[in-house]
Amino acid sequence: MAISEVHCDRSCFRAAEHATRLALLTLLLVAACGDDTAPTQDDAPLLIDGGTVVVMDESGLILEGAAVVVEGDRISSIIAAGGPRPANARVIDATGHLVIPGLVNTHGHAAMSLLRGLADDLPLMTWLNDYIFPAEAALVAPDFVYWGTLLSSVEMLKSGTTTFADMYYFRDDMARATIDAGIRAVTGPHVIGFPTPDFATPEASLADAAEFMERYQDHPTVVPAVAAHALYTTPLEAVEAAFRLAERYDAPFQIHAVEDPSEDVTAREQTGMGVVEALESIGALRPGTVLAHSIYLSDEDIQRIAAGGAGIAHNPQSNMKLGVARAAPVAAALAAGIPVGLGTDGPASNNDLDMFDEMDAAAKVQKFILGDPAALPAETVFRLATMGGARVLNLHDEIGSLEPGKRADIVLVDVRRPGLTPLYSVYSHLVYAARGSDVATVIVNGRVVVQDGEILTVDEEEVMERARGFGERVREVMEEVAAGREGG
Numbered sequence: 372m373a374i375s376e377v378h379c380d381r382s383c384f385r386a387a388e389h390a391t392r393l394a395l396l397t398l399l400l401v402a403a404c405g406d407d408t409a410p411t412q413d414d415a416p417l418l419i420d421g422g423t424v425v426v427m428d429e430s431g432l433i434l435e436g437a438a439v440v441v442e443g444d445r446i447s448s449i450i451a452a453g454g455p456r457p458a459n460a461r462v463i464d465a466t467g468h469l470v471i472p473g474l475v476n477t478h479g480h481a482a483m484s485l486l487r488g489l490a491d492d493l494p495l496m497t498w499l500n501d502y503i504f505p506a507e508a509a510l511v512a513p514d515f516v517y518w519g520t521l522l523s524s525v526e527m528l529k530s531g532t533t534t535f536a537d538m539y540y541f542r543d544d545m546a547r548a549t550i551d552a553g554i555r556a557v558t559g560p561h562v563i564g565f566p567t568p569d570f571a572t573p574e575a576s577l578a579d580a581a582e583f584m585e586r587y588q589d590h591p592t593v594v595p596a597v598a599a600h601a602l603y604t605t606p607l608e609a610v611e612a613a614f615r616l617a618e619r620y621d622a623p624f625q626i627h628a629v630e631d632p633s634e635d636v637t638a639r640e641q642t643g644m645g646v647v648e649a650l651e652s653i654g655a656l657r658p659g660t661v662l663a664h665s666i667y668l669s670d671e672d673i674q675r676i677a678a679g680g681a682g683i684a685h686n687p688q689s690n691m692k693l694g695v696a697r698a699a700p701v702a703a704a705l706a707a708g709i710p711v712g713l714g715t716d717g718p719a720s721n722n723d724l725d726m727f728d729e730m731d732a733a734a735k736v737q738k739f740i741l742g743d744p745a746a747l748p749a750e751t752v753f754r755l756a757t758m759g760g761a762r763v764l765n766l767h768d769e770i771g772s773l774e775p776g777k778r779a780d781i782v783l784v785d786v787r788r789p790g791l792t793p794l795y796s797v798y799s800h801l802v803y804a805a806r807g808s809d810v811a812t813v814i815v816n817g818r819v820v821v822q823d824g825e826i827l828t829v830d831e832e833e834v835m836e837r838a839r840g841f842g843e844r845v846r847e848v849m850e851e852v853a854a855g856r857e858g859g
C-alpha cells in the first residue's frame with residue numbers, strides 16, 4: 372500500500388474543514404495499483420464506488436463520490452472522488468447511495484421474533500410473568516432458537532444492522548444461526564435465577580460456558596459474550612460469577628439494569644444496594660459491560676457508571692411501548708462521558724428490529740421529554756447507532772466507522788427514493804426520513820450478504836415457512852397457558 376497522488380477538488384469534502392490533517396492522510400491512503408501480481412477474481416478488492424461516504428470518524432467526515440476499498444475482511448482505504456482506483460477490483464456502483472458504517476444494535480433477544488405480537492399493551496412484569504416466561508418454558512428449544520434467531524438476523528441485515536448483541540438461551544444454536552445468516556453477533560452464555568429451557572440453574576449454565584468462550588475466541592463474526600438477565604431475576608452471586616467469566620475472557624458482559632423502578636427496590640431488599648451500586652460492588656461497571664435500558668438512574672448512578680466505564684444500551688421504542696413515562700437520561704449520560712448505543716430490545720418488545728426506526732425514536736423521545744428540540748441532534752443519534760454502539764460493546768477498534776483497518780461492515784442506503792429526495796443533510800435523512808427498507812446492499816466482514824435488498828446467505832422463504840410452523844405451535848401453547856391462568 373502506498374500513498375498516491377489524490378485528486379480532490381473543493382466539492383469532495385463537505386466536512387473537510389473539520390478533519391485533521393492526520394485524519395485526511397489516513398483516509399486518503401490509496402491501495403497500490405498496477406501491481407504485477409494481479410489478484411484473482413475471488414480475492415480481488417471490493418470497490419464500493421461513487422457514493423456519499425459517511426465515515427463516522429472523530430471529525431464527522433463525509434466524502435462525495437468517494438470509493439471504499441475492501442480487501443479481505445477489512446477496509447483498506449478510502450479514495451476521494453477522482454482518485455485512482457485499484458485495477459481488477461470487483462465494483463459495487465454506489466451512485467445515488469449513502470455509504471454508511473453498518474448499524475450496531477446493542478440490545479435484543481433475537482429468537483423472540485417467533486413470539487412477536489403474542490402479547491402487547493401490558494405492564495412489563497405482567498407481560499413477562501403471565502405470557503413470555505410461560506411461553507418460553509413450553510416452547511424454547513434448540514430449533515426454536517435457531518430459526519427465531521435466523522429470522523431476526525435476516526430482518527436485521529436487510530434493514531442495515533451488521534452487528535447485534537443478544538441475550539437468550541441455547542447459545543450454540545443462536546451462534547450457528549448468526550453464522551449462517553452472515554451477521555456479526557455478540558452473544559454467548561446467559562444466566563437467570565430460575566430454571567430455563569437449557570439449564571436448571573445459573574451454575575449449570577456457567578459450568579460449560581468457558582467452552583463456548585474458548586470456541587469462539589477468534590471467530591470472524593461471533594464475539595463471545597456473557598449475559599446475566601437482571602438483578603431482579605438473578606441472585607447477585609450468580610451475576611458476579613457470570614461477570615467473572617466475561618472478565619476472564621475480556622468479553623462483553625450484558626445485563627438489564629433499571630428498566631423498571633421496582634428493580635432498585637428488589638435489589639435493596641436482597642443486597643442492601645441499588646442495582647447500579649450492586650454492580651459496582653462486584654466490579655462489573657467496567658468497559659464492555661452493557662447496561663440495557665438504564666432508565667431509572669440517579670445522579671450517583673451516572674457517576675458510578677462513568678467512573679467504571681460501562682456503557683448503556685438505550686432502547687427508546689421498547690421503553691415507550693411499556694408506558695415508561697420518562698426516558699433514559701441519554702443526554703446526561705453522554706455529558707458524563709458514558710458510551711451510549713441504541714438497541715431495539717427483543718422483537719416481542721418493540722415490535723421490529725429496524726435501527727432506522729430506533730434512531731428516529733431516540734432523537735424524538737429526548738426532545739419530547741426534555742421539551743428541547745435541540746436535544747440529541749441527528750448527527751449525535753447516528754453516532755450512537757454506529758460508533759456509540761461499537762464503544763458500548765468494546766468493539767470500537769474493529770467496527771462502527773468506515774476507517775482503513777477496520778472490519779468491512781458497510782451499508783448502502785438508496786436515497787433515490789421519493790421519501791429521501793431532495794437531500795440537504797445526510798444525518799437528517801438517515802435519522803428522520805430513511806427506513807430499513809431503503810437499505811440496498813449490506814457487507815459484513817467483507818462479504819456481500821444483502822444485494823439490491825435481497826438476502827444472499829439463506830433462503831428467506833424457507834426461514835419464513837419455518838417461522839409460520841413455529842407460530843402454529845405457539846398458538847396452541849398460549850391457549851394452554853391461558854386456560855391454566857384462568858383455572859389457577
Ligand SMILES: [Zn+2]
Nearest residue numbers: 479663716717
Ligand atoms: Zn431486553
